[in-house]
Amino acid sequence: MSKSIIFVCLGNICRSPLAEGAAKQYIKDKGLDIYVESAGTGSWHIGEPPCENSIKVAHQNGLDISQQRARQVKTEDFEKFDYVIGLDDSNVQNLKNLGCKNVLKLGDYGYDGKDVPDPYFFDGFEGFDKVFSMINTCTKNFIDTIKN
Numbered sequence: 265m266s267k268s269i270i271f272v273c274l275g276n277i278c279r280s281p282l283a284e285g286a287a288k289q290y291i292k293d294k295g296l297d298i299y300v301e302s303a304g305t306g307s308w309h310i311g312e313p314p315c316e317n318s319i320k321v322a323h324q325n326g327l328d329i330s331q332q333r334a335r336q337v338k339t340e341d342f343e344k345f346d347y348v349i350g351l352d353d354s355n356v357q358n359l360k361n362l363g364c365k366n367v368l369k370l371g372d373y374g375y376d377g378k379d380v381p382d383p384y385f386f387d388g389f390e391g392f393d394k395v396f397s398m399i400n401t402c403t404k405n406f407i408d409t410i411k412n
């Protein structure tokens with residue numbers, strides 16, 4: 265049976281779209297049967313494409329995330345998805361507050377449990393490449409743990 269993952273950050277315009285893009289590419293490359301979406305806990309950016317710098321860093325790494333559109337996480341997602349993964353501690357806490365019982369944290373899969381920093385508040389593009397490599401590494405490691 266197919267497995268499913270939802271990556272959740274705050275706005276669903278910077279970090280979780282990168283996780284969705286990286287995961288979908290890895291799943292495709294490996295020929296796996298895993299369904300992936302992303303969402304934000306906030307409602308500010310519903311319907312918007314990912315932020316320009318996330319589209320840019322994704323493109324530099326061979327991924328096109330420009331067609332993604334932000335949505336807000338909903339409680340039905342906690343039933344629908346096998347794995348709910350927050351990008352930082354505040355995302356994990358927000359998800360728990362919404363009633364999600366089995367929240368995972370992306371940084372636990374290769375970055376010592378660290379938060380993926382929120383690049384929305386970065387000054388320009390600098391730092392997006394680090395955020396991308398953290399997300400890319402942990403996303404692949406996580407998929408490796410569930411693929412069989």
Ligand code: 4NP
Nearest residue numbers: 273274275276277278279384
């Ligand atoms: P994200 O970044 O959670 O990585 O998508 C953010 C985007 C927007 C806001 C916060 C974080 N915001 O406050 O609007």
